[in-house]
Amino acid sequence: MNFKVMTAAILSASLTSFVSSNVMASDTTQSNLEEARGLVKQFGGQLKPELKKAMKSGGPVVAVEFCHSKAPAIAMALSEKSGWDVNRVSLKARGAMAKPDAWETQVLNDFNERKAAGEDISKMDFSEVIHEGDKTTFRYMKAVGTAEVCLTCHGTNVAEPIKQAIAKYYPQDNAMGFSKGDIRGAFSFSKVEK
Numbered sequence: 726m727n728f729k730v731m732t733a734a735i736l737s738a739s740l741t742s743f744v745s746s747n748v749m750a751s752d753t754t755q756s757n758l759e760e761a762r763g764l765v766k767q768f769g770g771q772l773k774p775e776l777k778k779a780m781k782s783g784g785p786v787v788a789v790e791f792c793h794s795k796a797p798a799i800a801m802a803l804s805e806k807s808g809w810d811v812n813r814v815s816l817k818a819r820g821a822m823a824k825p826d827a828w829e830t831q832v833l834n835d836f837n838e839r840k841a842a843g844e845d846i847s848k849m850d851f852s853e854v855i856h857e858g859d860k861t862t863f864r865y866m867k868a869v870g871t872a873e874v875c876l877t878c879h880g881t882n883v884a885e886p887i888k889q890a891i892a893k894y895y896p897q898d899n900a901m902g903f904s905k906g907d908i909r910g911a912f913s914f915s916k917v918e919k
């Protein structure tokens with residue numbers, strides 16, 4: 726092998742391994758994204774019907790207690806099952822875990838801008854691979870809109886008994902004053918890569 730051919734061989738070998746490691750990285754990203762979107766379906770799919778049931782059978786005051794105990798429990802069970810960190814966050818938070826960190830705050834602000842630009846909330850999500858030292862984390866967020874039923878506890882005109890029930894569990898509550906169609910918050914999931 727002369728020098729030129731050898732250089733070309735080395736170059737093409739290293740190019741191939743570069744390309745394949747990139748393809749591998751994007752494969753992982755794609756499967757993480759699919760997993761995260763599956764978790765949204767599971768989380769929402771458990772929460773919403775249960776909330777509706779509690780509203781119907783016990784009324785909104787009982788449903789507040791349901792949200793207080795069940796929402797964190799569903800998140801925890803899902804987290805244990807999936808290995809993901811599972812949470813919900815909001816720029817105007819109610820739950821103890823719902824205060825967004827810097828990355829989440831940025832994404833929530835972006836979601837509001839995307840909504841203002843006309844994007845549909847129901848499909849709005851964002852993911853990013855974050856490298857910190859030798860730790861790689863896949864982070865994902867999915868916007869959550871405000872429907873009519875949500876206004877009972879998150880709206881501008883929450884009834885007095887419901888306000889009291891909320892104040893009992895959340896003296897620092899910041900999650901009222903929303904209108905139908907607003908972004909209420911987001912699901913926020915993360916997974917540390919092995």
Ligand code: HEC
Pocket residue numbers: 785786788789790792793794796797813814815817818819820821823869870871872874875876877878879900909910911
């Ligand atoms: C019966 C009252 C009630 C109704 C109705 C209700 N919520 Fe909530 N919501 C709560 C309570 C209580 C919490 C705090 C749960 C916790 O402790 O984790 C909460 C928390 C949340 C959170 C997590 C972020 C945060 O601020 O804590 C989101 C997102 C949310 N609600 C969205 C909705 C949406 C969307 C609807 C309508 C489909 C809705 N909620 C309807 C009572 C309610």
